[in-house]
Amino acid sequence: MAHCNVHSPHDDVNLGPSANPHAKPTDFDFLAVIGKGTFGKVLLAKLKATKKFYAVKVLQKKVILKKKEQKNIMAERNVLLKSLQHPFLVRLHYSFQTAEKLYFVLDYVNGGELFFHLQRERCFTEPRARFYTAEVASAIGYLHSLNIVYRDLKPENILLDAQGHVVLTDFGLCKEGVEPEGTTSTFCGTPEPPFYSRDVGEMYDAILHKTLVLPAGKSEAVCSLLKALLHKDPHRRLGAIADFLEVKNHPFFSAINWDDIFHKRIPPPYNPNVRGPAxxxxxxxxFTRENVSNSVSRTPEFNASFNANNAFKGFSYVANEENFL
Known part of the structure; x- marks a missing residue:
């Protein structure tokens, strides 16, 4: 069996002053599986040298290449690099690769998926929903200012941090370089709510043509917001003309001070009460029931002679940690 070497970063990649070109899986103790996706898993890991905890996203190169997804993976990495300056976007500390896998070393955000909390509580009060929506809108507005379109917004991709603030994750379906008036033609995302049908064709038809029916007992402001965001005609949808500014000025957010939102001066409506960084x-x-060793051990059926390095040229990255102090 061929030895699995850790490849050094390419000469043309500037990793910054705190670069560790020899980062490798054995730098970490992998403790638990905390998420799963098409191309791999997310693991809770402790960096042995510092005892700090991170979420490490481990992606199988062969699966990515088989599905011709390397563009999306590189787009995810690029968006993570641009997301350093925003409080509600997950931060990438560094990335590295082995012969078989790609590794993103990310913040471990342990307040739980919004999906997990919504499932448990079934329904949020309007003030709580307003808080989360405002923080998410702030993050999306920031991405749009960088001409990045986030195309898979759903409760599974919104995490809560230890204090209960929102953290947006999973940038695999982001599209870079979209001009303010531009659109994308790719069919992607998660189509189900609020027009779910087991018949997929029927569901797509409902998304395009069916009238939105909102449950009773909601305020006029929230109904107005939902109708405006889900308008069938994209040119008449809320945000179509002035983007985030239109969302900020909607009556549903009249009580929100957006500067306070950005600076996390508004106390979160729910505290996850986490017991520590792990x-x-x-x-x-x-996820956590899964065996960790299966996720990080070498894939036996991988063809060691297959060179996937060029497909992911420039993937390795190390952030300047001064950004995070």
């Missing part, structure tokens, strides 16, 4: 109480047991 707490997994809010992570779905479906």
């Amino acid at each position: 707490d997994t109480q809010h992570i779905d047991p479906e």
